[in-house]
Every structure is written in structure tokens, then in C-alpha cells.
Amino acid sequence: MTATLYMDYAASTPVDPAVAKAMADVLAGEAGTGNPAATHWAGQAAGQVVEQARVRVAALIGASPGEIVFTSGATEADNLAVIGAARFRRQLGRHIVTTLIEHPAVLESCRALEAEGFEVSYLPPDNQGILAAELVAAALRPDTILVSVAHVNNELGVVQPVAAIGEVCRRHGALLHVDAAQSAGRLPVDVRAQCIDLLALSAHKMYGPKGVGALFLDRERCRRVEPLFHGGGQERGLRPGTLPTHQLAGLGVAAELALQRLDSDVPAILALRERLEQGLLQVPGVQLNGHVTQRSCHIVNVSVDGVEGESLRCGLRDIALSSGSACAAESGEPSPVLRTLGRPDHVAQASLRFSLGRTSTMADVEASVAAFTATVARLRALAPA
Amino acid sequence: MGYPAAVLARFDAPPNAGAVAPGPGTVLRGQAGGTGEGVSVAFEFRVADGRIVAGAFRAFGCPYTIAACSLVAERLAGREARALAEFKPLGLADELELPAARRGRLLTIEDALRSCWRAWDNKGLAASNVSRSDP
Numbered sequence: 310m311t312a313t314l315y316m317d318y319a320a321s322t323p324v325d326p327a328v329a330k331a332m333a334d335v336l337a338g339e340a341g342t343g344n345p346a347a348t349h350w351a352g353q354a355a356g357q358v359v360e361q362a363r364v365r366v367a368a369l370i371g372a373s374p375g376e377i378v379f380t381s382g383a384t385e386a387d388n389l390a391v392i393g394a395a396r397f398r399r400q401l402g403r404h405i406v407t408t409l410i411e412h413p414a415v416l417e418s419c420r421a422l423e424a425e426g427f428e429v430s431y432l433p434p435d436n437q438g439i440l441a442a443e444l445v446a447a448a449l450r451p452d453t454i455l456v457s458v459a460h461v462n463n464e465l466g467v468v469q470p471v472a473a474i475g476e477v478c479r480r481h482g483a484l485l486h487v488d489a490a491q492s493a494g495r496l497p498v499d500v501r502a503q504c505i506d507l508l509a510l511s512a513h514k515m516y517g518p519k520g521v522g523a524l525f526l527d528r529e530r531c532r533r534v535e536p537l538f539h540g541g542g543q544e545r546g547l548r549p550g551t552l553p554t555h556q557l558a559g560l561g562v563a564a565e566l567a568l569q570r571l572d573s574d575v576p577a578i579l580a581l582r583e584r585l586e587q588g589l590l591q592v593p594g595v596q597l598n599g600h601v602t603q604r605s606c607h608i609v610n611v612s613v614d615g616v617e618g619e620s621l622r623c624g625l626r627d628i629a630l631s632s633g634s635a636c637a638a639e640s641g642e643p644s645p646v647l648r649t650l651g652r653p654d655h656v657a658q659a660s661l662r663f664s665l666g667r668t669s670t671m672a673d674v675e676a677s678v679a680a681f682t683a684t685v686a687r688l689r690a691l692a693p694a
Numbered sequence: 695m696g697y698p699a700a701v702l703a704r705f706d707a708p709p710n711a712g713a714v715a716p717g718p719g720t721v722l723r724g725q726a727g728g729t730g731e732g733v734s735v736a737f738e739f740r741v742a743d744g745r746i747v748a749g750a751f752r753a754f755g756c757p758y759t760i761a762a763c764s765l766v767a768e769r770l771a772g773r774e775a776r777a778l779a780e781f782k783p784l785g786l787a788d789e790l791e792l793p794a795a796r797r798g799r800l801l802t803i804e805d806a807l808r809s810c811w812r813a814w815d816n817k818g819l820a821a822s823n824v825s826r827s828d829p
Binding site for chain 2 (some may be wrong): 507615616617619620623624653658688690691692693694
């Protein structure tokens with residue numbers, strides 16, 4: 310086993326060299342000096358970098374540049390979308406629909422809104438993690454103003470039927486917010502065809518830098534949300550604060566590369582995932598979590614019977630992988646997502662998320678399968694009968 | 695995952711894991727916990743002439759649990775059988791740098807040791823807990 314084996318691309322991806330170069334060029338040049346909001350020559354140079362990034366991000370998701378608002382990442386974009394849209398539309402209704410398996414950025418935003426008097430319906434997916442559009446339709450009420458669903462679940466990798474849910478929302482008049490942190494750059498995303506009104510994405514999930522992301526707001530259906538921050542007019546007043554020019558240069562190049570490489574990345578990563586999945590599932594007592602086919606190319610989540618989860622992760626500590634959402638890993642609690650799918654606590658606790666990316670290799674996969682097989686066998690042999 | 699080096703060493707290659715080697719005396723077995731509780735431990739001790747001559751363990755639990763079981767099996771070897779009733783695994787907490795939230799695991803280990811002691815106390819009576827191993 311190698312100490313540098315990385316199988317946690319769903320948590321974060323390495324920065325593409327072209328992205329790093331673009332960022333370094335900005336930092337070293339005049340665009341790195343000026344404030345993008347300033348009107349002098351240095352500000353204009355910075356502003357051009359920002360607007361180029363806006364064009365590139367918009368192209369990745371089929372949007373117009375004017376519909377992109379830059380944020381510090383997908384978590385902030387999710388907060389701005391859910392809380393900002395709900396507060397802005399509170400006169401129209403106070404009911405929100407989401408799922409039990411959303412990322413904490415959405416779930417905690419919903420809980421914050423509940424404290425303000427909003428009502429939230431948390432829909433359960435089926436036992437493979439899929440949320441049927443019909444379930445959303447049945448949950449909508451006259452006062453429903455917002456539906457929030459992740460395109461790709463961050464733990465299971467399951468792909469939700471976003472377009473079908475979007476059509477349901479359009480018929481009803483509710484906005485659809487989609488957390489695309491795991492899907493942007495990994496699946497085709499088209500906000501028009503998929504009837505998406507708000508969409509959050511993050512640079513570091515697609516080979517860009519950490520600390521920068523974007524929120525799409527449909528110009529016709531959701532031109533405004535209530536800002537979370539105050540103190541400046543940047544980003545149409547929706548997200549005040551000086552724009553991080555070099556970070557946005559990185560986000561823009563990452564988005565452009567993701568779009569260019571989508572057709573080649575997806576089949577290559579899928580081939581690796583299929584071998585990884587086959588290797589993991591050939592160990593007796595290992596169960597795949599999430600839908601077998603309706604799943605993104607990059608995530609395999611398995612539960613292991615007969616071993617204790619913390620020891621399993623410790624035995625595999627030379628492989629960078631996750632037991633679920635990296636954002637919730639500190640708690641040590643069994644994954645709420647797997648609990649929702651009906652896994653008992655001790656099984657949910659012995660679950661691992663392997664995630665693959667552009668720089669993964671078949672050698673990484675084979676080494677992971679070998680280490681997993683040996684560790685499970687060793688821990689089971691150690692356990693009392 | 696910042697486990698102390700002593701814990702990792704015993705987790706990666708735990709001395710005394712498995713079963714005690716065949717030999718003279720009586721093999722005492724005791725078990726406590728359950729997989730549903732997140733920790734299950736079992737011990738075997740070979741007792742000859744009133745002394746523990748060998749100890750072994752099996753464990754389903756976190757790395758701290760595995761390391762503690764290994765240490766307990768090692769520390770009890772050479773002591774009088776009564777140590778099975780008197781040994782306090784909680785005394786290992788500092789040595790293993792056990793976080794406060796994990797100290798309950800040591801009580802499960804203590805329960806398993808007491809189970810071994812009861813087997814000794816009832817030797818010859820509780821067939822399910824005691825087996826005689828002839829040389």
C-alpha cells in the first residue's frame with residue numbers, strides 16, 4: 310500500500326496544473342493588484358479576469374454570465390440559495406421541501422429557517438437513495454416556495470431525477486434549488502433543460518482551488534434573493550465583499566477544463582469505478598449503498614458486515630478515503646444518510662466512501678481493493694465468534 | 695485519525711490475538727459486549743497451579759479496544775488467577791491515552807475478565823465457560 314493513495318475526490322480534488330498556473334499568473338500580474346470593483350486600469354484588469362471566469366462558469370451549466378454570483382464555495386451558495394430565496398419570497402409562502410439526505414449546508418439552512426417560522430418537509434428517498442419526482446409533487450402545497458435537492462448525493466453518489474423534479478416545480482410555481490457540488494464537471498448540467506432555478510457549485514470539487522464557488526440564479530424566475538452579507542454592492546448586492554480575483558481565475562479555468570474533458574473523463578472514471586466496485590463487492594458481507602446504476606461515475610459507498618467501522622478506517626489509514634461527508638466526518642456518528650436508507654447503526658458506522666477522479670489510476674484501484682480485502686479479513690479473524 | 699503510537703502498534707500487529715496455545719492446566723473463557731453495542735471482547739486464559747500462564751483475546755471494537763485487550767492479556771500472564779477478579783483495565787487509560795469518551799470500553803473488558811473469573815470460581819461446573827485442556 311502507498312501512503313499517497315488518494316480515493317477521496319468527492320471531498321476535494323487536486324488542483325489542475327493549468328488552474329494553478331492561471332492563478333499564479335493573476336497573482337503575479339497587474340490583475341492581482343487591482344480591486345475588481347475599481348474603475349482604474351488595475352481594477353479593470355482584475356475585472357476582466359472576474360468576468361472571464363463568469364463566462365466560463367456559466368458555460369459549464371448552460372447559463373448566462375449575468376446569472377452567476379460568486380461565493381466562497383458551495384456551502385455558502387447553498388445557504389444563500391435556501392435562506393436567501395426563502396426570506397425574499399416569504400410573502401408568497403413559508404413552506405420548503407427538501408430530502409432527508411441533503412448535505413448539511415442545506416439541512417442546517419432549513420433548520421435555521423424553521424427557527425424563523427418556515428415549515429420544512431424532509432422527504433425520505435427510497436432504500437436506494439432515489440427521490441421520486443412524484444413524491445415531491447405530493448409534498449407541494451399552495452404555500453410551497455422552494456424545493457431543494459442535490460443533483461448527486463455526496464455520500465452515495467446517487468443521481469436524482471432533477472429534470473423531472475424541475476418540471477414538477479415549474480408546474481407548481483415553486484423554485485428548484487440544486488446543490489451541484491458533486492455533479493458540476495462530472496455530469497452534464499443544463500439549468501434550462503433541467504428546469505433549475507438556483508444551483509450551487511464549488512471549484513475544489515472540479516480541480517479548482519478551495520474557497521471559491523458560485524450560485525446560479527435564473528434571471529427570469531429568481532432574479533433576487535435576500536443577501537446574507539451586507540456592506541458592499543458587489544455581485545449585484547447579493548454577495549457583498551471584494552472578489553478574490555486569483556481564486557476566480559482558478560474557478561474559471563477549472564470550469565472550462567471540466568466542460569472540455571467531460572466526454573473523456575466520465576467513461577475513464579466509470580471504468581475505474583466498475584473495477585473498484587467489483588473488487589470490493591467480491592468480499593463476502595459487503596453491500597453497496599445507493600442505486601446500482603443511477604449513480605455518478607466517481608463514488609462507491611459500501612457497508613461492511615462484521616467489522617467495526619473505526620478499526621476498518623484505521624486499518625485503511627494509508628488510503629485517503631471517507632466514511633461519508635467530509636464536512637460531518639469529525640462527529641464520528643454513523644451517517645444520517647445511511648440511517649435514512651435503513652442501515653443499522655453498526656453497519657452504517659462500518660461504511661466507506663471511495664471516490665475517484667481524473668488522476669485516479671487502475672493501480673490505485675487494485676491497491677485499494679487489495680488493502681480493503683486484507684483489512685476486512687484481518688479484523689473479522691480478530692473478532693469473537 | 696490521531697491514535698497514539700502504542701495503540702497503532704498493537705492494532706496493526708496485536709500480540710496475544712486469537713487463542714492460547716495448547717498446554718497443561720485449565721483454559722478459562724469469558725466474553726462481554728456485543729457487536730450491536732460497537733464493542734465485543736472475549737478472553738482465554740490458561741491457568742496452571744493457580745497461576746495464569748498464557749492469555750489471548752479476540753475483539754470487535756475500535757483500535758483502542760483492540761490495543762487494550764492485547765495489553766490486558768499480556769499483563770495478566772504470570773499473575774495468580776485471582777487477578778482475573780481484581781485487575782482494573784481502567785488503569786490502562788492513561789498509558790493508552792484513551793479519550794474520556796472511550797473509557798467505557800475498558801469496563802466491557804473488565805466484564806469479560808470477571809466472566810473468566812466466574813468460570814474459574816465455578817471450575818468444573820460451568821461447562822460452557824470452562825474447558826479442560828489435557829497436556
